[in-house]
Amino acid sequence: MKVLVAVKRVVDYNVKIRVKADGSGVDTTNVKFTMNPFDESAVEEAVRLKEAGKVSEIVVVSMGTAQSQETIRTALAMGADRGILVASEAELQPLAVAKLLAAIVAKEAPSLVIVGKQAIDDDSNQTGQMLAALLGWPQGTFASKLVVDGGKAEVTREIDGGLETVALTLPAVISVDLRLNEPRYASLPNIMKAKKKPIETLSPADLGVDDAPRLVTLKVEEPQRRQAGVKVASVAELVNKLKNEAKVI
């Protein structure tokens, strides 16, 4: 069984985001990029399925600038077999990514597509769902546990107040939560081996997809700074402040 995993290159989660002075977006100059953390869990899960003998090939795909190759290499070092880069300089929005993934699915015919629940840069949480709709495939979103057996998958998902388990017939799309697993660090020998694994480069035109953005970003701004708190010496002082300063009681 073949698995396709989508990995996005995003600003590292440790980086303090700077908004551009004109409010048009996030300043990405001299900023560290890494694989979207949810996608690390997606790759890890695919590798575990391969180690368990349930998957024969893992193909990772990333869409974006040429630097997205680095993200693909990281996935290859974790254990994926080969990569596909869809090279584009456009601002790729979830619908365009879902269409590109759907075109790759048509080419590669995987039994399972695993994506992250969300990309931490745009926080869209849309790509997996759009892909399932475009393909007409079942979807299991926000997986915190995945069991694949025969032509079926069971996805456990965290919902308000508990866990829900859904059964899917493959082929299917699964989006993963961080709780699913603890992604491995690639070992040095595996990083070296990954350099020899193949990466195919395609363009959106090769896949017959128009990747132009459909949404316009009006403004990006930093959250308002919170004011420093004060310590009160007694409950009486707290009540007094709530009553006379904050006027909430």
Ligand code: AMP
């Ligand atoms: P989003 O809908 O943007 O929050 O992204 C959800 C998931 O879709 C990500 O965790 C990735 O697995 C996948 N994805 C989104 N954008 C890309 C991209 N440019 N390249 C590869 N995968 C992507």
